[in-house]
Amino acid sequence: MIHRGAEVDDDHDDNDGPSEATIVLSSKMSADFRKAFPLRDESIARRPTPIGTSTLSQISKRLNFEDSFSSRSVLSPSMNHVELTDEVGVLRRKLLNAHNDIQRLKTLKNDEERRAENLQKEIVHLREEFIKESNSVELDKTKRELDEVMLSRNEWRDAAICFYRYFQCSKARLTVAEKEMCSKGLMNSSLKHALDSAWTSTEYSVQDIQGNLHEVIKSVVSTLEEIDSNLQVETDSGQSLLRDSISPILSVRNEGNDSFFHNASESILNSTLANTSIDYEKDERLQRLELENSRLKDEKYVLHERAQKFLLIEEQKHSAEHKCHLLEKCIEEILGELNSLRSACKRKLFDLDDCSSEDRAAEVTRRMQSLADRVELLEKQRETACSEAEKLEKVCESLTSERDVLLKRVDHLTCINENLKSCLNDEKERCTTLKRTVELRNNDLETIQNEVITLRSRVVSLESMDLNPRNVETDAGDETQILHLRVNPMQCAVHDLLEAEKGLSRKRKADPYLGSDEPCDVKRAREEHINALENQLKKSEREKEETIRLQTDLAKKYREISTALTGYQIKLKDVDEGICCVNSVYDETEKQYIGERHSIPGFLAAVTLQLEARRDDEEVERTQTFIKIK
Incomplete structure (x- = not known):
């Protein structure tokens, strides 16, 4: 037409x-x-x-x-x-x-x-750009979800291994304790019945959790399959790309859903309580990502409606062209x-x-x-x-305005995609840092528990000992006379030590920075940290003095070099009054050529001649000194 x-x-x-x-x-x-x-x-x-x-x-x-x-x-x-x-x-x-x-x-x-x-x-x-962008957004979304699922599966598997080891150790300890109690005759029928009932209840709870986890994993896989089907229906032009991008889901599914469910359920059941905070954070992050996904779907629906409006406008345009003809x-x-x-x-x-x-x-x-x-x-x-x-x-x-709006929307979507990628990387880094801190806290807790156990054993051993001197066996004979003092110096020293410890505990309670429940290792670490900081402060002060000295030496050398090259002495006079004067060797020539004759080339020529004469004089002096030294 x-x-x-x-x-x-x-x-x-x-x-x-x-x-x-x-x-x-x-x-x-x-x-x-x-x-x-x-x-x-x-x-x-x-x-x-x-x-x-x-x-x-x-x-x-x-x-x-x-x-x-x-x-x-x-x-x-x-x-x-x-x-x-x-x-x-x-x-x-x-x-x-x-x-x-x-x-x-x-x-x-x-x-x-x-x-x-x-x-x-x-x-x-x-x-075309909109279709490509939507395809890329959906593909990135599915890839991120797949990566998160695989990462969570690996995390649950690691946690399952750790918890399984812990469970085996605890089971072995429990069996050993049960054998000892049976050997000593302390194992009652009521206690045995209570242990059996607790064991059966834990097994039933484990089975219930396993069934729930099977259902959760099935729902996750079904949602991924729905996303795959929706992408295949919406984007006919990019079927090959979508098939390549979503093929890992199909391969995982073809490997065997039963084994996947079994491994995932075991890994989830064997998780420790130390990872609950990380799981809550992951759930919150997943909720945020789901909200972002819903918002992007709404924007996609709005863009689809606008595309339909564009098609209607094109049909109206064609009808108007027909009317014009x-x-x-x-x-x-x-x-x-x-x-x-x-x-x-x-x-x-x-x-x-x-x-x-x-x-x-x-x-x-x-x-x-x-x-x-x-x-x-x-x-x-x-x-x-x-x-x-x-x-x-x-x-x-x-149409032009709508085109501009679409271009702005595409730019906005690209920015949102980049921001989401950066947020995902930040969240991953935070997860790694949280894992490290949890591991450190667990190690500290284990060391503290070991110290508490040793201290309790020492206290029990000390309490079991009888400190009465009459009951203590000695190597003295019948003729040996033993002098018993009314006041034992050891007891006095112990009493003084207890009084000093009570005073220190009062000071700790009065001091907000020193808690009464702090162990010795923490105090020692804090003191070492304070000593290290003091040493670092002294070292920095020494380095500061050294840098100031080097700076003054460099400034002095710079002044000497500048006076040797240019003849100008860089000094500040009457600093308090704010007057700065610069003395020069070439004051007379400056007054003569610049002040009287107003000739800068003449001044430069005179300075050049003086420098040449000085250089000749220095060369003559050097040769004379060299001859004298010979």
Whole structure:
């Protein structure tokens, strides 16, 4: 359709200029018109013959244009002639304006067609970009979910191994303790029944948890399969890419769902309580990601609706183009009819048969009325075409605005994708740091528990010992006399030690930074940390003094080098007053050349000569000292 409109415009541009036949015909018609309808001066110069004469053919030839329209205008033929000429000129101007408007509308239509074609190309390009972006977003999302599932599976598996080892150790200890109690006769039937019931309840709870975990894993796999099916249905053009990206899910599924469920359930059941905080954080992160996923789905739905709106607008544009083509055909038909009417009117006007002037005038008025009606119809069609063109312009503006919005939305989606990637990396780093801190805390807790156990064993051993000196066995004989003091120095020392410890405990309670429950290792570590910080402070102070000394030496050397090279001494005088003076060796030459003569090249030449002379003197001194040393 667009190419056909372009061909019509080219033909019209070729036929736009008048041909030679039309020029000759127009000159001939103007000459005949001047002869048949003279001007006012010519009509006054010619004396009209009376109406009642016998030469009717001569009278009919001399009738002017006003006489042919009405019988009442016989007395004033010149006025009617002027009015009719004005009307003809007005009609010609209207026809010319209509022709110009038609040409302008054609150019506007061509421009709109070109713009519509460009917009259609841009819409197709944006649609492709949107499909690619949606495919990439969905693929990245599924890949992230798959990676998280695999990572969680590995984490649960590691936790299961650790917990299984711990469980085996605890089971072995329990069996050993049960054997010892049985050997000592401390194992009652009630205690044994309680242990058996606790063991069976734990087994039942483990089985329930295993069933729940099977259901959870099945739901996760079903959601992944639904995502896969939705992606395959929505993106027909990127089936191969989607198949390659989602193939790991299918391979995992083909390996055997039972083994996967079994391993996952065992790994989940064997998890420790130390990882519960990490699991809560993972759940929160998954919820945030699900919210982000839902928001992106809503944006995708909105973009899909806008794409449908674009399709509707394209259909409206095609219908408007069809209407424009129909209007062009109507205008061409009207122009052909106008040309035929014009030629017929000319033939009727200049065909001087023996009919009456009233009939000719009525025919001409009827033709003029039809022409006026046709002109009004053309004006209405032109207005409708203008309104259609304005509507098309508005539609094009709306399409451009929507295109800009889509481009901004695509940029925003890319930014969101990058931000999500960065957030995922940050969360992974935080998870690793949390794992490290949990491991460190667990190690510290184990060491503290071991210390507590040793201290309790020592306390029990000390309590079991009897400190009464009479009951203590000695190697003394019967004749040996033992001196018993009323006050034992050891007990006094122990009492003093207890008093000192109580005072220290009071100080710790009064000090907010020193807790009463802190172990010795923590205190020792804190003191070592404080000593290390003090040593570091002393070292930094020494380094500071060394850097200040080096800075002063460098400044001194820099001043010496600058005075040796330029002759200027860099010193600050009257620093408190804010006056800075610079002394120079070349003060006299500066005053002479710059102050008096205002010649900078002369000053530079004089300084160069002085430096050359100084260098020659230094070379002479060096050679003399070298000769003396020899």
